[in-house]
Amino acid sequence: MPEGHTLHRLAGLHQKRYAGTAVRVQSPQGRFAASASVLDGSVLERAEAHGKHLFHFHGPDRIVHVHLGLYGTFTEFELPLAEPRGQVRMRLVGGTHGTDLRGPTACELLTDAEVAALRDRLGPDPLRADADPDRAWRRISRSRTSIAALLLDQKVLAGVGNVYRAEVLFRHGIPPYTPGRELPREQWELIWADLVELMADGVRVGRIDTVRPEHEPEVTGRPPREDRHGGEVYVYRRAAMPCLVCGTPVATADLVGRKLYWCPSCQAG
Incomplete structure (x- = not known):
């Protein structure tokens, strides 16, 4: 299972490539399709990590929570788009790059309150400035x-x-x-x-x-x-x-x- 540094590294990459731009969000596999349709065309405000959890903030009460678990991976690619390979749970595209998420334990759309409750259950993260x-x-x-x-x-x-x-x-x-x-x-x-x-x-x-x-x-x-x-x-x-x-x-x-x-x-x- 990826350790916390991997999620913070991903958050930094996604912040650099996608934050502040309108993004396309799709679910070729279909399991995230309803949430993807809500997010498609929205601006990704920021990406951040807490422990082994990654968050994409698309605005109030529109936060994508990802936990990779044992088998989850993000595959980064440059545009133009190619047909998705395998079971892509979420595809995010913006600017000059895109990323495909496969096999996560969790990929879900949460509200602000749900994210706050999740983070309250986690201990301090040595990589976060707000850690106690x-x-x-x-x-x-x-x-x-x-x-x-x-x-x-x-x-x-x-x-x-x-x-x-x-x-x-x-x-x-x-x-x-x-x-x-x-x-x-x-x-x-x-x-x-x-x-x-x-x-x-x-x-x-x-x-x-x-x-x-x-x-x-x-x-x-x-x-x-x-x-x-x-x-x-x-x-x-x-x-x-x-x-x-x-x-x-x-x-x-x-x-x-x-x-x-x-x-x-x-x-x-």
Whole structure:
């Protein structure tokens, strides 16, 4: 599932290409047809993201909400238009470009009140200027749930996924099963600051890189990571491989339906 930096990157692209112009909105697949007919020809006022949610604002009570889920993708293209391929839920065209949305978990037209209610259910997003990290800390500091599980709970923290979860805990030497209420406030502040920086870098470059300069392949002489997700990471999807810092085999386990990765030595506590 795309992590929050991907949605913010999309929001920035759509803001640049389509905001402030009248857009064509269609649903070749048909599942978004009624809403597309309402929006077709309207001006896209702005695009923004909150966590793993993307919003296209077309005016009062006309907001497209998209959650990509596991299989959703946007395909960008330049004009002229070509016939849509596959099951295109929503096609948006404006200016010199268009984008096709396929396979999302959600693509729906919401009112202002519905968007506000949705966002109220989400935790603070490290990529938003209006984020309040203390709101997340209040939930974490009272919880018996492990910090590894809490970081994936979108009601606690919005936008963080499996990669950033594993990597930020490694970077700060935190045992993943530490109960939230046992995490020192100073460590939470370091986690938050690190997520702000790492995720902003993800928006800029379009991939997740978490390895510090001294552990880069060019410095250590190790082969670069080869993975379809790209990016240099410490533990994510490196089960049984040697830790890049201490050489201990990376451990893995299932936690809240996702694979958890950590170094038993570097994150011993």
